[in-house]
Amino acid sequence: MTPEPIGYSADAVDPSRPVVEGHEGADYYALMTEALHKILLEKQVLAPADTDRVIAALEAPNVTWGARIVAQAWKDPSYKARLLADGSAAAREMGYTIKEAKLVVVENTAALHNIIVCTLCSCYPRSLLGQPPWWYISKNYRARTVREPRAVLAEFGVAIPPPMEVRVHDSNADMRYLVLPKAPLHTTERPFEDLVRLVTRNMLIGTELVEPYR
Amino acid sequence: MPRFSPGDRVTVLDLGKPGHVRIPWFIRHKTGRIERYCGAYPNPEDLAFGRPGLPVIDLYRVHFPQTALWPDYAGAQGDTLEIEVYDHWLEPAGPLT
Numbered sequence: 127m128t129p130e131p132i133g134y135s136a137d138a139v140d141p142s143r144p145v146v147e148g149h150e151g152a153d154y155y156a157l158m159t160e161a162l163h164k165i166l167l168e169k170q171v172l173a174p175a176d177t178d179r180v181i182a183a184l185e186a187p188n189v190t191w192g193a194r195i196v197a198q199a200w201k202d203p204s205y206k207a208r209l210l211a212d213g214s215a216a217a218r219e220m221g222y223t224i225k226e227a228k229l230v231v232v233e234n235t236a237a238l239h240n241i242i243v244c245t246l247c248s249c250y251p252r253s254l255l256g257q258p259p260w261w262y263i264s265k266n267y268r269a270r271t272v273r274e275p276r277a278v279l280a281e282f283g284v285a286i287p288p289p290m291e292v293r294v295h296d297s298n299a300d301m302r303y304l305v306l307p308k309a310p311l312h313t314t315e316r317p318f319e320d321l322v323r324l325v326t327r328n329m330l331i332g333t334e335l336v337e338p339y340r
Numbered sequence: 341m342p343r344f345s346p347g348d349r350v351t352v353l354d355l356g357k358p359g360h361v362r363i364p365w366f367i368r369h370k371t372g373r374i375e376r377y378c379g380a381y382p383n384p385e386d387l388a389f390g391r392p393g394l395p396v397i398d399l400y401r402v403h404f405p406q407t408a409l410w411p412d413y414a415g416a417q418g419d420t421l422e423i424e425v426y427d428h429w430l431e432p433a434g435p436l437t
Contacts, residue, residue, distance in 0.1 A: 227381060230401075245364050272366060276415040292419045294406075299362045299424035300381045300399055 145265045187256045191222050192304060193325035195254075199231075199306055200313040200321055206233075206306070213304060217254060225253035227300040232293070234308040234332075236339065239286050241279065241332030242305060243271035244297040251302035259327060272296060282333040290339060305332040308339075342398045342427070348374045349433040350402060352425055360388030363429050371433045372404035375422055383426070398427040 166172040195217060199206035209216035213229030229251055232240040244250065245268045250258040261267050271278050275292050279285070286292050295303050307329045313321060328334035344350060354368040355361075362384050377400055382393030406419040413419070 228378065245366075246362060272364075272421060273410060274414060275419065288416045289418075290416070292415060294419075294421040296364070296421065296423035298364060299384065299426070301378055301401070301424055 145269075147264055147266070184252070185256060187222075187252065187254055189255055189325070189327040189330065190322065191220075192251075192255050192327075192330045193322045195220055195222070195304070196306060196325045196330070197318055197321035200309040201318060209306065222254055224251065224302070226251065226302045228302070229254065229304060230295075230301045231304045231306050232295060233306040236290075236308070238291045238293060239279075239284075239332065239339070240293050240295060240305050241271060241275055242295050242297055242303045243268055245269070245272055246298050249297040249299075249302065251304055254302075254304070255327065255330060259331075262331065279333065282328065284333060284335055285338065287339055305330055307336050310336050342377045342400075344374045344377070344398075344400060344427075344430065344432075346374050346376055349435065350374060350400075350425075350430045351433040352402070353429050353431055355429060357385060359385065361385055363425060364423075366409055367402075367404065367423055367425070370404060370409055372402040372408065375401040375403040378424060381426075399424055400427070400430070401425075402430075 163172070163177070167174065195209065198220060199209050199216075205216065205219070208219070209231050210233055213231040214224040216231070217224050217229055232242075234240055244262075248258055248263040250262060252258070267278065272294055275294050276286060279292070297303050307325065310316075310321075310324065324336055326334055329336060349371060350373065351371045352363065352367045352369065355363075377398065380396035380398050383397050384393065386393040401422050402425050404421050404423070405417075406413045406415060406421055407417060409421060
């Protein structure tokens with residue numbers, strides 16, 4: 127008799143079940159993945175080098191790629207306009223190929239702050255930025271960002287003055303999202319590489335600011 | 341030709357489908373407006389079961405005031421949320437009365 131998969135979407139099926147974060151919340155699938163990988167190695171369907179190659183490809187994209195796009199948009203208003211109109215095409219201009227369906231870039235302004243979340247899983251522009259941070263995948267962040275974004279932002283130390291709009295983007299389907307942070311002062315005078323170094327991963331998700339809003 | 345245009349008011353349906361659907365519960369039965377048309381993509385409800393997901397389905401981004409999603413929303417009244425919805429989960433909503 128096949129044992130019942132104990133971790134199978136349990137918290138989706140039974141809302142009264144406590145939420146379990148991380149791998150402990152997906153015991154069954156973690157175990158099955160590891161078992162399948164071992165079998166494929168034993169049967170020589172896969173070689174260890176195949177797995178290494180896939181991991182290397184997954185880990186090649188990184189935050190700097192996104193930071194360079196942001197710095198370019200801060201420097202060049204016509205690039206910014208193209209970036210907001212078609213994120214994938216503008217990323218390609220900088221030499222980065224977006225492998226997901228489309229990159230949508232959302233701009234922070236004095237009146238609007240954007241924050242990205244994937245409530246259903248962990249959709250993230252991985253082909254540009256690499257793997258998402260651990261908290262982005264947590265059920266806590268995913269459930270609360272759509273429900274109480276300002277409380278979540280406050281926990282990241284980000285205060286959004288009440289007249290400003292907070293806009294949550296739920297990355298629930300085919301689009302992938304990048305926040306264009308509000309530019310610091312004097313971007314035209316500052317060297318491009320200095321601007322790149324200002325940009326962090328959290329800024330590209332919307333959980334950190336370059337400078338506080340006034 | 342997509343069924344909806346930016347600005348159109350739409351209500352998210354509850355199709356009661358089990359499994360890998362991309363429409364979270366908190367937007368079902370809620371009314372917003374089309375923000376943009378995103379293109380047409382294979383249906384994830386089929387892809388999840390190894391089927392081709394064809395024909396492709398129109399995908400839109402829908403814009404909601406947070407107060408329309410959560411009656412007790414505690415943030416600022418002007419806060420909003422945008423989310424992607426496939427065409428078959430939408431129906432036209434009447435104009436605001």
